[in-house]
Amino acid sequence: MFADTNWKAVSAELMGTFFLVFFGVTSFISMSGNDMLLEGTITLGLTLFVLVHILGPVSGCHLNPVITLPIFISGKMKQNDTIAYILAQIIGATLGFVLFKELKPETNPSDIDILLVALIGTTFFVASLLTSQDPASIGATLFVVTITAFGDVNPGVSIGQMFALAIDGNAIWAFYGIIGSLIGCGLGYSVKEKIIDN
Numbered sequence: 001m002f003a004d005t006n007w008k009a010v011s012a013e014l015m016g017t018f019f020l021v022f023f024g025v026t027s028f029i030s031m032s033g034n035d036m037l038l039e040g041t042i043t044l045g046l047t048l049f050v051l052v053h054i055l056g057p058v059s060g061c062h063l064n065p066v067i068t069l070p071i072f073i074s075g076k077m078k079q080n081d082t083i084a085y086i087l088a089q090i091i092g093a094t095l096g097f098v099l100f101k102e103l104k105p106e107t108n109p110s111d112i113d114i115l116l117v118a119l120i121g122t123t124f125f126v127a128s129l130l131t132s133q134d135p136a137s138i139g140a141t142l143f144v145v146t147i148t149a150f151g152d153v154n155p156g157v158s159i160g161q162m163f164a165l166a167i168d169g170n171a172i173w174a175f176y177g178i179i180g181s182l183i184g185c186g187l188g189y190s191v192k193e194k195i196i197d198n
Helices: 007-032 037-059 065-073 079-103 111-131 135-147 155-167 175-196
Strands: none
Touching: 007 037, 007 079, 007 111, 007 135, 007 175, 037 111, 037 135, 037 175, 065 079, 079 111, 111 135, 111 175, 155 175
């Protein structure tokens, strides 16, 4: 049934919807209860901006069944691709909400939480930066990753901070954030090579 389906585009939809929810939608929801509605709105908008920029050429960056359905109805998309896109969007959104709920940084995140948060943030960061050298996209990516408290995407900075704190006698071991960032770097590169590049 799905023999002619463009699985690269479907993967882009799954990944894109995951990132949209994990960084953008959850940021908007969690910040809207406070005086931070503007920050949540900006984060959501910039997340979508980055995703359209890097995934638009791959899948059209629908990230939403109400975009996919009219394209199908207009005859510009095959039925199998439409079904696969919508399933990928639902799976990506579900994973985004579930992981955010499990990993949302708290005052005392576990070592595994730190590792996974750094991994996800770095994957998004690296995939975006390797895909585009557009300063607006780079700035938007950095804003999104930082504002959502997933800013641990630079092992060099983490190690530098660890050494600086150690000099003052307040060493904080940043092992899990560094390992998460390094794994995320590899995943971000793989996403760019396997999904984004044609």
